[in-house]
Amino acid sequence: MRHRLAGALGLLLLLSWAAPLAAQPDERQARQHLDAIGGEIQALNQRLEGTRSARDDADQALRRVETALAETHRRLDALQAERRRLDDEVHDLERQRETLEAERDDLEAALATQLDALYRLGQTPQLKLLLNQEEPARLDRLQTYLNHLTRARNARLDELAELNARLAANRRALDERAAALADNQAALEARGAELVEQGRERQALVVELDARYASEQARLADLNQDRAHAERVLRQVQEELARLQRPPPSTAITQTRGDLPWPVQGAIASRFGRGEGVNRNGILIQAAEGTPVEAVHAGRVVFADWMRGFGNLLIIDHGDHIMTLHAHLQRFDVGVGAAVEGGTRIGAVGASGGRGQPALYFEVRRDGDPIDPQGWIARR
16 A cells, blocks of 8 residues: 555545535646645655655665555455354354244144145055045035145145245355355465564564664664654645645534544553654654554545655545544555544554554644644543
8 A cells, every 4th residue: 555645635535525626617727736745845855855865775675565565465365254153144044044944844744744744645645535426515615625725735845845946046056155265265365474474574664764873873873864754744734725826625623623523542652742753742652563543533534655764654634624644553444535433443453663662652733733633632
């Protein structure tokens, strides 16, 4: 999931403000304007990346492997969801089969009773009735009973044939689900092995990057460069969005200040203004890797990609000049342009960006400037 900011802004316009743009006299011109904005931001990002050539190869390798890890985690999650769905289908099919077999047993018992009654009358019951020369009224009653018994027998035979056909279809469906489950299991094992290998590669890269620092001061200086790079790119995003003729619609997020839910539950590892590098402008929340991360309020995803320092970074624009940032994600569960509501699962806690321990970095920006998230989220 390697979206470029140009695509992010383009999809933001198309999906979030499709109706307003439709009313514009020249939609193509508006789209070209946004494409130009995206191109400027991408060019700025590349220029800033070029100033870090000493670490460029290792950083690009880290980007590659962490992006691949995010995609592997996403596919594993999808495979596991598919397996749960298949398991549910197999369970339902087995219950249906049990019901059908019970119905078939009942039908066979009823049919046996009817056949026994016919057997008692003999192979030619109509001829017997005539030869016995009984009363005509009695003969009529017996003939009526015989006709009813014959019709009931035929109906039971038809029902039994239909049940057998349904059972055969049920067994075929069960066989298909079993084969799908076997394929699913093989895919899960393959993805699991891929995940292990990618994890080892990432760990080696993190060790390599850390070994470059001759001192703690050099490490902090490098982290501050990451933050400076991110600041310029994020401010450019805010400035370009502010130039749009039709700004993002309000989601009334300012009315929820102090009551927003936490994106993930966990202890705060660093607070606003105290973290290292890119983590200085928000809060770092400790949580187990893979823990779901949820949107704190309605909005639209405008960025979902890897950024130096942040790792896998997802940005939501909430309107009213408010954006929230979610970094170090293990994977993305929504893509650029997706509309989200408060509580929507947007990703999972990870350690991307070269972190040693999993955590979620959460940041709130107003008019492009970082503000203390703890002033917006509810007290615990």
